Amino acid sequence: MKTNMQRRFLFLLGKLLLVAAVLPLYLSGQTTDTRAGLIVFREKGCASCHAVLGEGGVLGPDLTRTASTGNPLELAAAMWGHAPQMWQRMKLEHLELPTFTTEEMENMFAFLAMIRSFDEPGNAVVGQQVFQAKQCATCHSIGGQGGDLGPNLTTVASLRNPVAWVAGMWNHGPGMVRALRERGISFPEFQGTEMVDLQSYIRLQAGAAADEKTYLRPPSTERGESLFRSKQCINCHGIDSGGGTSGPDMSRVVLPRRFGEIATVMWNHEPQMNRLAAAASISYPQLEAQELADILSFLNSLSMRWTGSASAGAKLFESKGCVNCHATTPGQQSPAPNLGKIEQSLTPITVSTIMWNHGPRMLEQMENTSMTWPVLTSRELADMIVYLESLKGRGQRPVRSPSSGGTP
Amino acid sequence: MRLGRREFITLAGGVAGGAALGRVSLRGISRLNEALEPPSALYPGEEQWLRSICSLCSGGCGLKVRTVGGRVIKVDGNPIYPVNRDGICPRGQTLTQLIYHPDRILAPAHRSAIDQPWETSSWDQTLESLASTLRRLRGADQQNRVLMVSGRSRGLTSKLCSHFLSSYGSNHFFELPSGMETSQRALEFMAGIPNDGKAYRMAYDLENSRYILNFGCDLLEGWGTPAHTMRLFGQWRDIKRGRRTTLIHFGPRLSVTAARSDEWVPVEVGTLGAMALGIAFVLISEDLYNRSFVESFSFGFEDWTDRSGQAHMGFRRWVREEYRLSRVSEITGISSETIVRIAREFAAQPGSIAIGPQQSPVQPGRLSDAMAIQALNALVGSIGTRGGVSLIPEFGWPLPVADGNETMRTASLDGLVAVLDQSPEVLILDQAAWFIDSLDDAHLDMLNRIPLIVSTSPVEDATSKLATLLLPDCTSLESWTDGQSPSAYPYDLIALTPPVIPPRGDSRPWGETLLALARMTDPALESVYPWKDMESLYRASANELSRRENGYLFGTQVDEQWQRMLERSGWWNPDWTSEDEFWDGLVNKGGWWDPATWVSEPQHSFQTVSGKFEFFSQRLEALLREKGGIQPGLQPSVEWDRQILPHHADILPDNAPEGFEWTLDPYEPLVFFGGASRQIPFLQQITSPYSGPRGWRSWIEMSAEDAHRMGIEEDETVWVESARSRIQRRVRILEGGKPGIVGAPLGGAPTTGRWARVESTLAEILVPISDPYLGVRSHATTRVKIYKA
Amino acid sequence: MARWGMVIDLDKCTACQSCVVACQVENNVPSMTPEESLKGRNISWIKVVPFPEGSFPEAKIRFLPLPCMHCDDPPCVTVCPVDATNINEEGIVRQIFARCIGCRYCTTACPYTVRYFNWYEPIWPQPMEQAHNPDVSVRPKGVVEKCTFCHHRLQKARANAIAEDRAVVAPGEYTPACVESCGPKAMYFGDLDDPNSEVSDLSRSPRAFRLLEELGTRPKVIYLAEGERSGTTG
């Protein structure tokens, strides 16, 4: 039996090493509904333990404040890793374990990805420090105090979205750079949530002027993709090696997960970008706030992709002990289900669904045989999925899903 | 055969009996019933479920109304109305009894004097008689002899009332106090509001509060919006929400709120401020207060020196020196241990809030107490935070008129009595039964001297009894009705519903009557209000609202959470793209609201002189100077500081001669809150949950201990005598009540209509108390003696 | 077959008596004249009963909304000589007005005193009877009446279910008027035999108790005692 398996292993390895490792297996192709995801999240009882954006239960972690991006793979890995602990806690609290359909899981993942890209209200105290450190008051006035070279910041206090705020700055970028140079002030770069904090401070200073609220409409990834081209971003920034090369390939850049933070990164590169664009005689792109939001949504969706290596997955299958219970050859008997027989196409979402619905039984059996629950990093989970999927001898799947998470 | 009377009856009985028995086919006893019973009504008609809004108090809960064949059968809470979501208070339930009340006023009427019979007349005639008086006064430049008292404090009709008065030229518009006035004034003095001409209101985020110190608010007896408060109460104790919210009640009377709180702290009458300062003492002495808030965002906590170099006492030293536990314990009658324990619990977690005091025609709600209570919120940093208190802009229904302002609204009884002294000629009482309840006989005499009193009541009540002109309003189910964020509610909200049934008889929505009155009085007024009816006015107002780019139409709780998430991060997904769509959505869903109104980031910018939260309110100081509270040239001193800093002052004037050993604590029971609803039988039957279904007359509540000592039995009639007068009341014995305290409900039997009953009003014996700062006078806590009748 | 029951969380009850009025409006219960009312003769299928406990200052008042308990072993049914009151297979104890002869044995037998006799012809001053609920009988003088768990609502819900080809009434489709009106959501209603229903879940709570259980009546109205105040110091 072992030799048989080994032979099969070697055969597969050889075959797989030739296959490109890029096998993104995100969504099954149907469009996801983030709002439906919220309903799933509430009705399955997730909300009674997990908060999102500070609202909800306190037993589990706030899902918008944990590390990692909204990438489904990372979510699936996190869920996999913590499942036994979660089940135990739920049992303790007399909570019923809900089951999910793939569609429900998919909508919930989309929902979680979306809210994880949302900015949280800033901290005005930090904002004040930023305001002072960056010498904003030299040029801008707020609440009647400060310079008058730049626009009065009271007028932008109504902007509730950091993206709208950055868009305003972006459009005045070249002028601002010039003015700063003339005064010998260094170009202000921002870290992390500083921009959001600053905005929060401005709102407080503006007093009643901040009671007016202007928002952005939920952004569209599709519109963002076409804007990325029409605004000539693509001329410098490639996507999957297509497009210009003077800027970084946006499909390879690791962007922060929140819109405000992505916008901040963009602002920080403004002088450099401006210079390079001028050199390539590309006119400085003026961006409406909504347009910028759409573009950021598109960029954010790029981080929803993932890759895995079947060969690494094959090794993990053995080293994590999966092989002890699960057979992979069709027709073969094993104590746990034969994983070669799974009809469903495997993605982080289907894997999470299967794991959630059958996991408690698996855990029980493992405890009976004194085995430990295998913990997988997201990388390992990716490899494992690609490996298991390859057992079916299926070919490559579309590179990017038509609907990505990360957009509201 | 001679048939005498007796024989005839015998015979007839025999025939009837025999025939009846014959009719009974011996198959089922039901036929007997049928034979004896009147036939059931014709088929009842089509069943519909419609939306409306309750108008029985200013809370304006959303309603779901069942009609069958055009008759209103049942009223319930509207599940998507954010304020009450499904639940409803007992008052709202009785709209059916109000609509079909036998004493409904169904046509305009007038009489020459209050002892003369009513004559019904057409709307045009009746309105013209009022319009001609208004014209005459305007011609003689005596517009201020017209005054209006209104029970609707929110919504477009209320706005129209005060605006109409202003356009006409009168300054006298009085409205029902919301109960929050004093707390709000205290917060305005200490936290400040922008001086931008906009309206601001105080809001509590009680949904997210975790530990509530309730200083005397009758939370479960009509405070705020009854159905909303009840919903909150259920949420505080909902195990599924995780940690239970603790509610501590301070007050001398064993009210329903006291009985249902987690802990009742029966402080002595008038010592709420002292209690708050005692808790502040513990927070400060044990270093439990929120250091980061107090140090960075407050003023007057530590000793300070003003520009003239004068040293002032800081709140810290003030409390540590003046409100030591032993003293507070002595004033309040509460043990030091209790105060310390509560203070520690209060400071232990975020989401703590102190609310109160309540202000009403019978509750003084003094400013000094209110400031002490707001100081507690500052000490735990609960100003403008989740679960805390905040001042938020009030939007409400816009009145789309070109010019003119609203007349200043006043809720002060004092101010009103002052105007009554100036021989007014026209008094319009609009849903103002509450107002009559708070008047004593001397005041009523003043009213009787007014030549023209107009009542808009849809049913015979205390106002129609005084009036010589009736312009009957209809109930909210019979007209277009609006709603607006009720007092203390933390979100912006606008609601609108079309009529559920046509107005009964010839009654008319008051808003439409006002529009007609404007047309008839003066072409100048007509041009200000060009709308032919309320629907077109609502339409114009809604168009203005639709251009405000925020908020959502009413939806489910999922929608609510979804929208809040989007909005907190700066996204907004509009439910409408045009004015027409907004209008359709507004009417179909029942309203619009902004579930993200509540400050999402702590409110640490204060519109005060110092730009910080002021334990020592410089605005109050300026006000006192203006009022001449301090003599010119006199230097500020510590004695002066005493008046500005939150402090305790004895409430009861020394009006208690020998034998006046009880303290009468008046209150408004849920069913009579705001003074209305006395005519509703179902409400009369449930006046107090203490003593089961009874009602139709006023009572006093006496502790079992006192009753036993006096040999007074349940339901016995006693005299209640104060320094002013004496009245009779029945006694309800309250097990566990605080000895020496006598609870007395405002309201009671109807004063008019078929169930009218003569009772002396409580106001007769109450000794008024004025707040030294605000000048607000209320009939309040009074020393009385009680003896058997 | 469902077994309908009610859970009342005394911890959440605010004693507002909304349930009392909701019931009266829904079920065409007449309001008495002030004179009769003052004698305590109101008919009220559900009433809120105060239970004062302890003396000042440790006083507590518990308020107990008291509808018919719809006992599984109802004493009232056993004593009825004409089968005018019975318990159906879904556990609802009903009064058949057409059969009732007014002997009042049942009112005496009921340990919860939730049965009411009509001493008078019901009177609604004109035009209050316009608001009558056509789904509910107007009881004549001389019969006993009581809470029905708003049985007519079940009849309608079931008709809807059958018309839509559903075998059973869905959870939440049938709710008595008192439960529907409850502001603090202190009242729950549903199928006690459905292990997943909210009521059966709550009925297993350690706070759950039934009134006068020792009589063996097996009530289907279950109360939840007041919860513990959370978080003292720290």
Add this chain to the structure above:
Amino acid sequence: MADTVQQESQEENAGHRNRLLAGKAFVAAFLLALIWPFTPSIEQPIQYNHQKHIAAGLECSNCHTLYENSAWAGLPTADACAACHAEPVTDSSEEAKLVQMLSEGKPLEWKQVNRVPNHVYFSHKTHAVAGEIECATCHGKMDERTAPPPAPFFEWSMDNCINCHEDRNASVDCNACHR
């Protein structure tokens, strides 16, 4: 004394006679009531011809609008009639009467023919939709009626209800019908 006795006995006799009289009257009335044809005829404001209307293609639900979704069947309002008969479409004298009433704005006060006993809950929806019982089962063949029925077709007695319920395996629980 004797006089008094005599008088008493006379009165006693009179009382006896009276009782006898009442008894006879009772028996006579009882017998009469038993054989008396119980047909209280109901007169409608318009002699509506069901046959003609049904032949013309009208459905029951056109006039009895509620029967499919409520407890009640519903009776046509003047507006419903006016939809076709605002102007005369035939030379029928009943139609002329209707047109006259419509033009005067008088409401159509139909009299209810079928009436379930008190304290009984009867739902058209349950019977006609859920139970799929033909209208004709209880109302007779309306498509053959040229005048409004003067009396119920079905006798609304508990026995009749129970019989039918038993036949169709419907609930015979008291609570299923009694309200």
